[in-house]
Amino acid sequence: MKGTTIALDHWQGREAAALIQDGHLEDLLIDTDLPRPGTIYRGIADRPVKGQGGMFLRTPDGNAFLRQVKGLKPGQPLLVQVTGYAELGKAIPVTQRLLFKSRYAIVTPGAPGINVSRRIKDDDIREMVKEAAHEGLAEAPLPDEAGLILRSCCAEASPEDITEDVIAMCQLAANVLADTGTEAEILSEGDGPHAQAWREWTDPAHIAAQDGSFEHHEVLDMIDAAMRPHVPLAGGYSMIIEPTSALVAVDINTGGDTSFSAGLKANLAALKDLPRQLRLRGLGGQIIVDPAPCPKKDRKQLEGSLRAALKRESTETILAGWTQLGLMEIQRKRDRVSLKSLLKSAGK
Known part of the structure; x- marks a missing residue:
């Protein structure tokens, strides 16, 4: 199809x-049944975590953890946004850097200025997008010290849709940022x-x-x-993806190919598809890849193949390097819940 x-x-x-x-x-x-990323709380500072520079917060959905805090006192209310899903038994990860994000517009408190995506190259289209945004700002101005990002998909949108989106995001941002409450509360639900x-x-x-x-x-x-660990690849190659409590293990296999270049071909095929497979399975954290046997000189080519595949990813993913045993180390943000966890919670 x-x-x-x-x-x-x-x-x-x-x-x-x-x-x-x-x-x-x-x-x-x-x-999921967990707080959605993008949810904005009025959290209440609870207790600092010595040695980590962080603070536990009280929210309507349980404890949250805020990193790199200074000057916060227990009992102080503050606005925070959920950045991802918490691991089992851990606090909800949050940040004070709020974003009000929609299809065409993103309002950025604390980062003033109006910016159009660099992917929009045509000057006439860029001008149309700016004019549509200014029409929206005339009706719903940006909050003080807030900025606006106009996303690349504005290039295919009508001016009316862009204006409507800008108005909606500016109004939402203004309402949330004007909050003066003192109790833990959900101010905006994630999508x-x-x-x-x-x-x-x-x-x-x-x-x-x-x-x-x-x-x-x-x-x-x-x-x-x-849901299955085995992933068939073109050329008769395959990889096995198995999450454990500590990491995600990926094993790349050459199948029946015994040629000299089989290892390189299998590794390239697997690394090209690996980001998609992790995305579909909802896997993140530490990822260890055991490549099919290939010469050490091929590592740069493998790294290039993986980085090319990662360019299309919205989830932050870092190639950390290689271990002494020749394993590839990857760190991926946990912004989803694994498929297996969802299946278990459904009672299957």
Whole structure:
């Protein structure tokens, strides 16, 4: 099946969205019972963590942890935003750097200025985008010391849609930043999968929003495949992806290919697909890759292949280097909950 489809449906009773490109599952968003990234709290400073430069906060959803704090006193209210999902038994990760993000516009408190995405090269389009934004700002001005980023997808949008988005984000930011409450409270809920898909999957696509769209577009089978450790690759190669309590182990195999270049070919195929596989499985943290045997001189080529694949990722992912045993070390932000955890919580 050629082309791009966005399927909006439910999986195991949870709201979900799937991005399908040319018949392959490219991305998957599934709602959880945990606080959504992007949620903004009025948190209450609780107790500092000595030696870590952090502070535990009280929120309506439990303890949160804020890094690199100075001058905070227990009992002090402050605005914080959820940055990702907490590991089991740990506090919700939050930041004081708030972002009010939509499909076309991002309001940035503490970072004044109006900026248009550099991906928009055409001067006429850039001017249209700025004019649409200024129309919105005339109705809903930016809060003091706040800025505005106009995203790359503005290039394909109508001026009216851009103006409407700017107004909505500026009004939301103004309401939240004007907060004067003193008790722990949720001030803005993070986006669910359907809203997040509209916000982030901006390339032209067919939208399938009817009930049963996952079954019709074979998304359920694709999710089942993403649950399995074994990942078949082109050329008869494969990799095994197995999360443990401490890390995610990735083992790359050459299969039946016994040629001299089999190791390099298998590694290149696996590293090209690895970011997508981690994304679909909701895996992050420490990732250790055991490559198929290949000469040490090929490592730069492998690193280049992985970095090229990571350029399309929105999740912060760092190639840390190689161990003495020839294993590749990767660090990936935990911004999703693993598929297996979601399946367990559904009682399966």
